[in-house]
Amino acid sequence: MNWIYLGVAVIFEIAVALAASKAQGFTRLWWTITTLVSGAIATFFLSLALLTFDVGVGYALWVSVAGIGITILGAMLFGQRLNWRQGAGIGIVIVGVVGLQLGGAA
Structure with missing residues (x-):
């Protein structure tokens, strides 16, 4: 169940970033909410x-x-470009996440 909770937390954290970009410095009420x-x-x-x-x-x-989800969705939804260095960075983060999981701490 802990993985489900973490997954839901990730989805809503991605929503935070996407909504914050639309809130325009908290000047747009519904995006701010x-x-x-x-x-x-x-x-x-x-x-x-x-x-x-x-x-x-x-x-x-x-x-x-x-962070990976926000980066990928930023590229897909907002036309932000990803270069090979950013792609490599995403790959390194994925390796790190897998390493944390394999470490048996969860």
């Missing part, structure tokens, strides 16, 4: 996941997977 509510939900589900994950590992997984 979406950002804040998504952040609260993401934090809640992260706290549930951290009941079984070590805090360092759980937080690192949350931030890393959400």
Whole structure:
């Protein structure tokens, strides 16, 4: 169940970043509300996941997977370009996440 909680936390953390980009410095009410509510939900589900994950590992997984999702969705939805260095960086993050999991800390 901890992986489901972490997955939900990641999805809502991605929503935070996407909504925050649309909130334009919190000047657009509904995007601002979406950002804040998504952040609260993401934090809640992260706290549930951290009941079984070590805090360092759980937080690192949350931030890393959400960061990859935000980067990929930014390219897909907002036309942001990815170069080979950024692609390599994503690959390194994935290797690190797999290494954390293989380390048996969760």
